[in-house]
Amino acid sequence: MRNHKRWLLRMASPVMVVRLPRGPDGQSRGFDPTSPRYHALSPSSIQASNNCSGSSLEEEQRSRSVLRERFLRSLITMAGKPVNFTMYEKVDVTATFGASDIDILNFQVSHLQTPLGVQKEALLRCPDIIAYTFNL
Structure with a gap:
């Protein structure tokens, strides 16, 4: 029992673990093939909504690819x-950005400064965010 107490005294501070939510199927963090988002982004729905030729579809896909790459680079x-x-309801908050989940549905942040006080660690839901800005 004495050795156990020594171990506790040497431990500087416990480490918090932030676990991001599981995906819609509960097993992975991927897309749910039955979700409206999956259907909206599927190539068949893009082509049906555009009713355009193959070359303009390729151009749109290239544009989407460039925009996605820019967004991912901004996260990095x-x-x-x-x-x-x-945020919605005219709320502005400041935090140190940590990470995003794979679906970019949540942002993990530290030292979140809200009108009610400072939260050491938090998850911000992306659908609740209107815009974000940061200095390069």
Whole structure:
């Protein structure tokens, strides 16, 4: 029992573990093939909504690819930096950006400064965010 107490004294501080939510199927973090989002982004729905030729479809796919790459690069760039989030109901919060889940449905942030106080760690739901800004 004495050795157990020594071990407790040497432990500096417990480490918090942030677990992001599981995907819609409960087993993975991928897309649910029955979700409206999956159907909206499927190639058949894009083509049906456009009613355009193959070349313009390729152009749209290229544009989507460029925009997605820019967005993902912005997530990498803002890691560890202070970010200002504009939320619904005219609420502005500031936090240090940590990470995003694979579906980009949640942002993990630290030192979240809200009108009610500071939260050490938090998950922000992306559908609740209108815009975010950060300095390069």
